[in-house]
Amino acid sequence: MRRFKTIIAGVATTALLAGAAISASHSDAIKARQDNMKARGANLGILGRMAQGQIDYDSVKAGEAAAALVALLSVDQSTFWPVGSAQGMVEGTRAKAEIWDNFADVGAMAGDLAAAADALSEVAAIDLASLQGAIGAVGGACGVCHKAYRGPKN
Amino acid sequence: MKRLFWPFLVVLLIGLVVYGLLTRPTFLDRTGFAAQVADATKGKSVFDAAGCASCHAAPMATGEARLILSGGRRFISPFGTFIAPNISSDAVAGIGGWSDYEIANAITNGVSPQKRHYFPAFPYDTYAKMTMADLADLVAYLRQLPASDLASAPHDVSFPFNIRRNLGGWKLLFGRDDWVMTGDIGPELTRGRYLVEALAHCAACHTPRNALGGMQRDKWLGGGPHPSGKGRFPNITPAALGWSKADIMEYLTSGFTPEFDTAGGEMVEVIENMALLDVTDREAIAAYLLAVKSVE
Secondary structure, eight states, X not given: OHHHHHHHHHHHHHHHHHHHHHHHHHHHHHHHHHHHHXXXXXXXXXXXXXXXXXXXXXXXXXXXXXXXXXXXXXXXXXXXXXXXXXXXXXXXXXXXXXXXXXXXXXXXXXXXXXXXXXXXXXXTTTXXXXXXXXXXXXXXXXXXXXXXXXXXXX | OHHHHHXXXXXXXXXXXXXXXXXXXXXXXXXXXXXOOOOHHHHHHHHHHHTHHHHHSOTTOXXXXXXXXXXXXXXXXXXXXXXXXXXXXXXXXXXXXXXXHHHHHHHHHOBOTTSOBOOTTSOHHHHTTSOHHHHHHHHHHHHHSOOOOOOOOOOEEOTTTTOTTHHHXXXXXXXXXXXXXXXXXXXXXXXXXXXXXXXXXXXXXXXOBOTTSOBOGGGTTOOEEOTTSSSEEOOOSHHHHOOOHHHHHHHHHHOBOTTSOBOOTHHHHHHHHHTTSOHHHHHHHHHHHHHSOOOO
């Protein structure tokens, strides 16, 4: 009996440790993708405030922010989205479980975003009107994916 | 035992009669509605403000396809799963075979042409405050939208919540014809109040609900859990939002927050509707949200 209890305790401890390890690795992945998204938002914010007239247009800063956005989108994201790191499964994420059922669709949306950001970075440093003309497509690409795959606030 | 039989039967019958009276369907003023001269063009802005397509378009429909109100979207809640019905102009699968009055009565009173209560996943409790003119315009606009012959799916709601007659009691308990924002509020706030409290039914999500699904009006727009159990609807009263009028306007137009994050989930579709409104209407909504009582 004592031996049986020891085995049970051992199995339970292993399971707990494994669970903790899995959720720890997920929290790293979640942090990595959220940090990337926040950095995108920071650069888009510089461009957006210029486009809205909240801050003065500066062609150097606009070019840098657009280039940074392109760089953030080209980061290898293969470790950002482990299976099981969805809202409702782990804490601290708004990524909907549907992402993992429709990975190809998500990938296509990411491709559209990258194309819009490339187009923006080609013209952002030209003048304000060019920036204003290209930024809407980037914002739209963010929204399309968030509409389908981002859950409500936690 | 025999002595108790008749008194028991009388009490039971009285109870049934009272239940029947309290839960019976109510109806829109027929002559008042008939007196309206409908304008379908104006109905489009009522349709956008009321967000009809957000629930009744096919799931994930975009662009022009959002005007095909074939239904099918699923709403998971603690009471079961509601599935948006087909309200396209199809005479069989949709509402094309209904009279104008039947459509109007469904929208404001939550009662079907067969005189059965609708579940309040359909926000008729806020649409009840819609003006007769807007209602008539909306009905005329709905008639012009394309038809879909896709049959409506039945709701998946469990006992006892599937007893539709009880919804008459729900309406009696939680239906309110008074405004939340009161006092001498001027034309912009009056318009904002109409948009927020009646057409756009913001509170349907952003106000917490009690165990029976009634809105907790003392926590108006104070946020609450998402019915799917995942995530929350945020508190959008001044205490929590902390946005300027320009911030709210930008969010309701492009979806960008002041931090240049974007809206997620259902709110993206709400913004798609809000972006179609007159700029003065978005201003009125922003003014309302800045003036509404804070919920801590």
